[in-house]
Amino acid sequence: MSDWFRQAADGRITLTLHIQPGAKKTEFAGLHGDALKIRLAAPPVDGKANEALVKFVAETLKLPKSAVNLKSGQTSRRKVLEVQGAEVGAIAAFASA
Numbered sequence: 001m002s003d004w005f006r007q008a009a010d011g012r013i014t015l016t017l018h019i020q021p022g023a024k025k026t027e028f029a030g031l032h033g034d035a036l037k038i039r040l041a042a043p044p045v046d047g048k049a050n051e052a053l054v055k056f057v058a059e060t061l062k063l064p065k066s067a068v069n070l071k072s073g074q075t076s077r078r079k080v081l082e083v084q085g086a087e088v089g090a091i092a093a094f095a096s097a
Helices: 048-061 088-096
Strands: 005-007 013-020 027-032 035-039 068-072 078-083
Touching: 005 088, 013 048, 013 088, 027 088, 048 068, 048 078, 048 088
Parallel strands: 013 035
Antiparallel strands: 005 013, 013 078, 027 035, 068 078
C-alpha cells in the first residue's frame, strides 16, 4: 500500500495530500514526497480551495460530498482527507491519473 493513503479496519480511507491552489485547472499531479499532489483551479481564499478539493475528490470517486471529510490542514497546503465508501483501487489510481 502507498504512503499517501491508508485504509482503516472500518473501511474509511485516509488520504495525505499536497495542494496547489490557483492552478490553471483542477487535476491530479502525481506524488509529492509522501503525499498525492492535486492542483486546484480555486484560489486559497475563504475556504474556496478546500470546498473545491472535497468536491473534486467526491466527484472523481462518484461519491456524495458528505462522504469526503477534511480532517486537517484547513489553512495549509498539506491536507488529510477521510473518505467513506470508496474502493481502494479507485483511490490508488489517483497517483497515475
